[in-house]
Amino acid sequence: MSDDTRIPPATTAPLQAVLTRRTDAETCADPSSVMTLLGESDGAQGGFTAYRSSFAEGAAGAPAHFHTKATELFFVISGSLRVLVGEEVTVLNAGDFLAVPPHTPHAFAAAPGAQADVLFVFTPGMGRFDYLRLLGRVMRGEADPKEIAESADRFDNHYVDSPVWRAVPDGSA
Template sequence: MTLVRAAQAEVLDSDPASVITLLLDPEHTDGALTSNRTLLKHGTDGAPPHLHTHSGELFFVLDGALEMLVGEELHTLHQGDMLFVPPSTPHAFAPAGSQDANFLVVITPGKPRFDYYRLLDKVHRGEATWQEVGETQDRYDNHYVDSPVWAGRGASTSAS
């Protein structure tokens, strides 16, 4: 059993528009999953299109609204909505409309990712570069991809 108390969870908040709370990594779950809670404030870019070759990713919206790319489709998730992205499926996410997005992420099977999130935090503090993040794609199974759908999104997001 692993219990994570809110007061003990590591919070990465160097980017005030994107707060990531680290909950569980594979070392805590015998490799079963990785989990974090993310708050993306309105106006932030969110996560660019990417995919995970070995893991699926579950999103559960706790509050607000989250715009998601899954494959070539755009969806808007609202409080209480859950979405699972299978392995090797391009996806991206950002706050939807004028709302913040507060959501739980579960990646399974787990891949050590806490250091990936810490690296992103270092980028926002000016202690690392986006090039360094790009060089970790294989290590963290986080492969960036191009998506004309995500790049061209606008007011026509489907609410499915």
């Protein structure tokens, strides 16, 4: 093999391990949930964002939205989470896993009469911790809600109207 046909070595740095101890994890709280920021990597090979949300009974969660680049993974640690995926609403219970691919409208809230403790992972991550911090500030009335709309492309979070989600009974959607 001649030198001009060799594949050059990769020029990107390898991914680094990410370890966050429970006692060191940052939390963001709003009136109905607590988000524990577990780890994030914006590496050239994709990266990820991982956080845990504990939703109070009746917590509204997230309205209908989609991501153009990220796949969002849900793992219900305990309790029950009502979710919209496309045009279908279902309930995830402790131990259930869901992967929502890009461009798929989805929403979530604590299921009626239940709390929910959920692990969320996004890949790629895109620095979403800053989005979660912004969301907490908006929910607490410390920031203008239009900042969320203005950050849609930066955080790959695009809100949409979902008649199916709006029709969910008892106001939890």
